[in-house]
Amino acid sequence: MTTPPEGDQDPQADLRDLEAMLDAVTDQAIVGLGPDGDVVRWSRTAEALTGHAEAEVLGRSASVLHTEEDRTAAVMEQELESARQDGRREFQGWRVRKNGERFLARIALTPVRDEAGAVTGFVKVFQDVTESARVESLFHGLLESAPDAMVIVGADARIVLVNRQTEALFGFERAELMGREIEVLVPPRFHGRHVGHRNGFLSDPRLRPMGAGLELSGMRRDGTEFPVEISLSPLETAEGRLVVAAIRDVTERRETEQRLLRQRDEILELSTPVIQVWDKVLALPIIGTLDTLRATRLTEGLLEKIAQTQAEVAILDISGVPTIDTQVAQHLLKTVQAAGLMGTVSIMSGVRPETAQSMVHLGIDMGRLRSRNTLQDALQLALAVLAERTGTAATAARSLMSGEPQ
Structure with missing residues (x-):
């Protein structure tokens, strides 16, 4: 074998080097x-x-x-x-x-x-x-069979994969979503807030709901909006970290919740009706446990009725209240005080012996609130209060006309 001149490269040596490099690829x-x-x-x-x-x-x-x-x-x-x-x-x-x-x-x-x-x-x-294709096929199968719309987003917030539920929910074809920013599925007025949410997730990626405590909205291709619930989770891949967003339409659930709230409010109103039993006399029969929410509705309803009827006496009948504790007494006292600020005298009726003993034992002070055993006795007291007020008003009027001091 002859030695190549200095400065020339041996083609066979180059070939051997190339083959060695090829064999090094495993x-x-x-x-x-x-x-x-x-x-x-x-x-x-x-x-x-x-x-x-x-x-x-x-x-x-x-x-x-x-x-x-x-x-x-x-x-x-x-x-x-x-x-x-x-x-x-x-x-x-x-x-x-x-x-x-x-x-x-x-x-x-x-x-x-x-x-x-x-x-x-x-x-x-x-x-x-073969194996990666099998795993990918399984992944795509699971993605397609998911009950929610699944949107997979890259670190640049652009969509890389969606399932058929996403197409059905948002009205987009897959090809229309690929490569677009995730905000295409969000109403424009929420874009600024949404960018903050997704940047916050990317800085601390872990399984969690998006915008916890907030009402989130999605936007369909035709521009219509609907309430959604979104769960986010990170997905580590060979191409880098992705974000998986599971999106659920909660329109039906929100409507059900609102319907239940309306029904609850209606039941509360029925359970604490304000009845006008006489001219300038109102009766408020209270039945069942009196909690903070119900007490608030009770006070609001009574004050509205006082304003409408110019009532001077309000009878709070507690014969339907099973127990009187400190909290219930405080609710009643606040209602009486609010009515008093509007010039209305409050009378409590339906105070049973065991209720009276319980209130004394608890040290509950109802102030100067007048009380009677039965609703009938409370009505008689209410008429007396009206007569007394009418007489006082008449005396005051005569004094003003005659110039006599009151």
């Missing part, structure tokens, strides 16, 4: 093909992946790795011609190992040209993606 099989698809180079990874030793495939057609159906259909020849015409091609296809086992391969096929531009061969790079 995750992808690299194969050199002649212009007709015959194998001229076979890396160690190709041997490990297919089970074929280099000596078994050199000089043979690369279709040895194709399925019988693909060989019959001349698929390899079509692939080579496509790469010859269009340049580098990337695709997936089924291949066969020496033992007959099939595997899904991701393939890159690149033509090699001489100085004149003629194709002198091809470089084929492929890897087994």
